[in-house]
Amino acid sequence: MVRRDTVIFSLAFLDVMCCGFGAIILVFLIINHAAEEEGKIFNQDILAEIRLLDYQVQDGERDLFELKERLEKMLQGISESTNKLISTLTDLDKSEEELAKLDADSLAQIKSLEELKSDVDTREEELVRLRALEAQNDGRRILSIEGEGDRQYLTGMKVGGKNVLIALDTSASMLDDKIVNVLRRRNMADERKRLAPKWQRAIRTVEWIAGQLPLDASFQIYGFNEKVESIIPESDGDWVQLDAGRELDAAIANLKTLIPDKGTSLELLIEELNRLVPLPDNVYLIIDSLPTMGTRPPRSATISGRARLDLFRDAVKRMPNQVPINVIMFPMEGDPMAAAAYWNLARTSGGSFLSPSRDWP
Numbered sequence: 001m002v003r004r005d006t007v008i009f010s011l012a013f014l015d016v017m018c019c020g021f022g023a024i025i026l027v028f029l030i031i032n033h034a035a036e037e038e039g040k041i042f043n044q045d046i047l048a049e050i051r052l053l054d055y056q057v058q059d060g061e062r063d064l065f066e067l068k069e070r071l072e073k074m075l076q077g078i079s080e081s082t083n084k085l086i087s088t089l090t091d092l093d094k095s096e097e098e099l100a101k102l103d104a105d106s107l108a109q110i111k112s113l114e115e116l117k118s119d120v121d122t123r124e125e126e127l128v129r130l131r132a133l134e135a136q137n138d139g140r141r142i143l144s145i146e147g148e149g150d151r152q153y154l155t156g157m158k159v160g161g162k163n164v165l166i167a168l169d170t171s172a173s174m175l176d177d178k179i180v181n182v183l184r185r186r187n188m189a190d191e192r193k194r195l196a197p198k199w200q201r202a203i204r205t206v207e208w209i210a211g212q213l214p215l216d217a218s219f220q221i222y223g224f225n226e227k228v229e230s231i232i233p234e235s236d237g238d239w240v241q242l243d244a245g246r247e248l249d250a251a252i253a254n255l256k257t258l259i260p261d262k263g264t265s266l267e268l269l270i271e272e273l274n275r276l277v278p279l280p281d282n283v284y285l286i287i288d289s290l291p292t293m294g295t296r297p298p299r300s301a302t303i304s305g306r307a308r309l310d311l312f313r314d315a316v317k318r319m320p321n322q323v324p325i326n327v328i329m330f331p332m333e334g335d336p337m338a339a340a341a342y343w344n345l346a347r348t349s350g351g352s353f354l355s356p357s358r359d360w361p
Contacts, residue, residue, distance in 0.1 A: 330355070
């Protein structure tokens with residue numbers, strides 16, 4: 001076997017080359033590893049910053065969303081507050097108007113209260129005056145009316161009411177109870193007519209009724225024959241306050257100057273009664289016979305009993321309802337149906353009927 005010679009140089013060169021190449025590779029690996037490490041470190045910082053920025057962005061978005069919600073709520077609250085403010089201003093305007101009305105009402109009430117106080121003071125003064133007047137007249141009447149020998153009669157006729165009408169027949173028949181005596185007295189002097197006993201009884205009857213009037217009543221006195229007139233001057237159709245009795249005294253004085261004359265119209269009296277406002281609470285009718293005429297003067301100087309009764313019925317038909325008619329009758333000769341007719345009128349109206357004795361009142 002042929003032995004080959006070993007070439008030392010070739011192996012050494014290869015080894016050197018391999019070692020150098022390996023060293024280069026090692027250096028490259030070392031440098032590349034350091035670069036990777038630095039890149040990794042650099043990337044981790046950026047990633048951390050990015051993550052921090054992402055967190056801040058998310059947190060900012062969340063805060064922005066919350067701020068938007070709060071803004072919407074605030075805007076809604078502002079809108080509600082504005083509406084409430086408008087409503088409050090409207091209510092305030094209404095309250096101011098109501099307050100102005102209340103102020104006006106308060107002023108009116110204060111004025112009304114002052115007027116009421118003034119009225120109460122006036123009433124109290126009137127009450128004191130009436131009580132003094134009542135004490136002065138023994139607490140019974142505004143006029144002192146006594147019978148002969150201080151006699152008082154139980155009549156069964158109650159005198160009362162807020163508005164009282166006294167109606168007195170002033171026709172010629174009130175001169176006497178008998179027709180012949182009436183004809184005789186009609187031709188006498190006026191002074192003797194005034195002193196006729198029957199007429200004087202009628203005047204005393206008016207005085208007696210007037211003396212029983214309540215102190216706080218209003219009254220009216222009518223005289224009626226062929227016309228109807230108030231005995232109180234300038235008071236036709238009106239109620240007169242009793243007051244201290246001055247008007248009543250004047251009425252009685254005027255009554256004493258009258259002279260009975262002419263015929264009797266009950267219908268005219270009822271017409272005047274219906275004109276009174278308010279209607280009377282009580283009517284005291286002093287009369288002696290059935291009417292002799294209606295609303296017009298009679299065509300004849302004589303009239304039958306049946307015709308007079310028809311005139312009475314026509315008059316009663318015009319009588320207002322619920323007005324008590326209290327009849328005080330002085331019977332007249334030749335008129336037998338009068339008592340029954342007037343008694344029935346008093347009964348159906350809720351009044352009373354009285355035919356007194358000659359010495360009453």
